[in-house]
Amino acid sequence: MTETSEKPLILVVEDQANHRKVLKGFLESKGWRTALAKDAGEALKALKKKEKPTVVLTDLKMPGTDGIELLRQLKGSFASLPVILMTAYGTVESAVEAMKLGASDFLAKPLDFEELERVVKKTLDSATREGDEWVSECGEGEHPLIGTSAVMKAVYTLIAKAGPSDASVLVLGETGTGKELVAAAVHAASARREKPFIKVHCGAIPEDLLEAELFGYEKGAFTGAVREKPGKFELADGGTVFLDEVGDMSAAMQVKLLRVLQSGEFDRVGGTGTLKVDVRVVSATNVDLEKAVADKRFREDLFYRLNIVPISLPPLRDRCDDIPELVNFLLQRLAAKNGKAVPSIESAAVEALTNAPWPGNVRQLENLLERALVLLDGDTVRREDLPLKTL
Template identity: 45%
Template sequence: MEEKKQRLLLVDDDTDLLRLLSIRLRGAGYEVNIAESGEEALAKIPAVRPHLVITDLRMAGMDGMALFDAIRTRQGSLPVIILTAHGSIPDAVEATRRGVFSFLTKPLDSKALLEEIQRALRIAGGSAEQESSEGMSWRSEIITKSPTMEDLLAKARLAAESDAAVLIRGESGTGKELIARAIHRASARADKPFVAVNCGAIPDTLLESELFGHTKGAFTGAMKDYPGLFRSAEGGTLFLDEIGDMPLPLQVKLLRVLQEKQMRPVGSVATCAVDVRIISATHRHLEEEISADRFREDLYYRLNVVSLDLPSLAERREDIPLLANHFLQKFAARSGKKVTGFAPEAMEALLSASWPGNVRQLINVVEQGLALTTTSLISASLVADAIHENIESIPPFSEARRQFEQDYLVRLMQLTRGNVAHAARLAGRNRTEFYKLLGRHHIVPSLFKNV
């Protein structure tokens, strides 16, 4: 298999030097692109997607440091090496302090330049040989050609090199768990467990036991010892999804575990050491939650060592055809239907939709279109109907919560045959509060006594 080359972007207004450097670096096995000004370089970066930029310091118009500042704003993980015939120690110190990877003076030592290039590429995410041999398997679940996503993945690859805590922000349905799994696969912990828990999907009364485990008899229903998810992830990665939904009392306990690297199961007097890497995710604005006293600031800084902002599907529209066809092929193979793609008008509808549910909504739309099509191409009308139904099917939060509470209370009444005291204990609420909940939903306990 042909080895995948690393892409370099050379920037200099000296065309003779550009030509000479290009010959040397292509001879060393790199794919070389050139730009004769900082402005041209910025225009080329989204198309070329270089792994490294090498730029002269002194150029007409935008100089090397101005180019670096612009790159850092747009694509912070892209390494930059600056070359200059006017180098000095103060210049080099200032450049590296601001984040420039390396500062080399002319005339260039070819060996030193190649060594710096190799070091920058290795630190920024692996050599060409590594990419070829690994087949980019660490990110194989992520389908994209978006420069924004590629930049995020570059940061994720760098974050994977350490044990630093990572906070992934993004709207619901954008694929935060996929990014977490990719970081785990790229890390030194890849051969250890990856354990995910949705902090918003587990009742407050059970979440502590779920995370830290419990001993037999610690509470009603604890029939045997349970190790908990921290110990299940020992040596690996624990992914705390929707961390913003974690109740405040449990935030205190989680902070203590992260600080001390030890935990105590519910009902136990003994602590045990834990070795896990924490990746968390949220769709909430945690800064606002902190201001409202719903999230601890000290825990926020402990979790947010590296921050990754996952774009919505509407912000990466160039990926919609890739994703839609990927999911279509996957579902068609599973169902055995001979559906090969989308009609042109259908793809236009996909590209122009607002996608409030992000990739998760797109998956649903593709699956629905496949299920209902009678031809080899999914039509625009099927796509439009599926998108409309998906939007209409998402109820307001208040309505969804009301419906959940009502269904939950009805199930409890059925289970306990209308015994309010028993139901209140199962729900972890006092009887007075539980009666209020029943009254709010017009549920009469006596009606369930003979059910």
């Protein structure tokens, strides 16, 4: 890495040319590098470049897409990218809204340069803390993990540590907490990331079908097996198999799974030769596996094999602070999915969502927002548009 590329890059979004120039001069005099954008469009273009800025410093009032809207968009696609807003005196409300939407900080205009320096420094420091680097990676893929609460940061740190190893990971958590996303993130953090990530839902499949699904079968192995078929373990060779609802496996399947975990070996159904693969296993369950072991419903040796690194996901009610950011992110994703414009959302609505109990966690939040969005007249989600009574 060259010396210049180690200096943090600050993206300045400001419509007035003279202000851009002054900011550039000041920030560079402090040893940072700058990229300049005159509006949200240019800012988004700058973010498509290979080198991403470490921090975005944006004006609130701009023609076209304003700073708040830019912030919403950035939080949707680059969840962990810190954004500092600059607002003129008298727009405290916008500043409060900005903080709710996940801005790192805000500065009053006209700018006090000492304060600017302090805020940028503080933001850069927290952006490079442990776990946050991973947050930024987790936050930018096709399926980003949203949330910067301490409990989620602990999850990201575990993903970053366990990901690159070949250790089996067991993801635990209530329904809808994001177990599948975490499993995919573990794969993405490993050297296997270019190889397949293959999911098997162990709960929904009857035992003999599950065996065929996992290990494949030979032609004629059973009625209907008109040609040979490779199983998920074969297909995932070099990559990762994600065993969802692993707690629901039958005793016979548990033995077969234990064998693959120990030796990488398995037989196709109806096969005569043993096959060997190199597969990493990540599994998930929302049942209490330790209790299942105590009740002799789940093999203890298999449990220890699967549970080398446990990652527990917090229920949504234990990370309410993440809800505004999640709402923002989900509204953008759902709007795109339903071919609708991204609506704004009233702060009273965000507050109601933040205080709801969410027994079905993020999935339930997502479903409720989708319903509100589909039925929405106008462009703002209000408190009364939310079917919260059913919670």
